[in-house]
Amino acid sequence: MATAENIIDEVLLRVRDASGDATTRAQVLDLVDRVQLIVVRATGSLINDRTQSTNVEQALYALDSDAVMRVVDCFHSNRRLSPSRWSKFIQTQIDWWRHQETTDPGRFNVWAQVGVSYLLLWPPDTTSKPDIVVREQQMPTRLAAEATALDLPEQYHDTVRNIVEALVLLRVRDLDAAEAVIARLERP
């Protein structure tokens, strides 16, 4: 498993600053740490299932936006709930706030992420409060030190290297080289 140290070494070598004179190793570590978040989001890795207990008549649940990047899926007893865009959902359901299901109690059908802080599960009912499995993309371990391993499969490390390289090249105003790396990133 590659550590931040490996990535820093390679980036500094690529930008011909192996000893970290123009850009220090600590500064590159900071960039690697931040870029890792973007690449994790892009790759859909770090998926974790969490059990969300629910309450009667409650559709809205808080998300820990420091630990969770986004909700990917929701399941009720292995049944996948339908994902919905929140802004569209509330246009079609006037009673989205506290709809009380009576024909099929305790059966959530729809989920929607609301901004970065809330999860909507619908429809709640008046008596039952089943547990819902929320599949989330988690935040990776932040790279506090060079010895920390990246929370990303090896095959994505080159994307991290390329992005950090582009940032460092922009930083030292090597615009021709930066443009070439950015062009490489643009390729699908």
Add this chain to the structure above:
Amino acid sequence: MAAKADILTLAKLIALTTEVNDTNLNDYFDEAVRALSDSQVFVGFKVVQAVNGTAKYAYPTNALRVLTVLWHDKELTETSTQQLDAVNRSWRATTGTPTCWMEEHVDERQVRIYPIPDTTGDAAADNWGATYPDNDLVFVTVDSATTIPDWIDIPVALGMLAREFSRESKHRDPRLAQLYVKLGLILRRLAGGP
């Protein structure tokens, strides 16, 4: 979540110059956060106690814009003075169970409820579910924020620098600014964010 100070430090790390203007970067950050708010990244829910005979209610703190208003367990319909004039000439004095809301145009950052509530709600407390107080209002708002999601900090910093290096100044550099924009867009696309 990343705070403004952290993003300003990041922007300066990427820029490698002390020439960038702090005041400008501050403004660019605030504008970037407003743009994120418009994309409904920061949505807030606030219970506001409905008061018998009171038509106008102030925006919750931090709210930039009201998306919708609920009363008890139903979403109210957004309306306008023109629409209400057309159906009820004395709508300003009508009381009853609220069905509509609209932006109040005389007093800024206020919402008017129609009909005027004829009951006072239980209490103003942000409880959802069964403990949600009866007959109260809930404001669903787009909120301002002082922090942004960590995964969007580099694209935001690049956007701020693109503006700083585009403006007339001693350090103006259109090519550098264009590369900031290009890389920022690639990273936004990768992150799948707004």
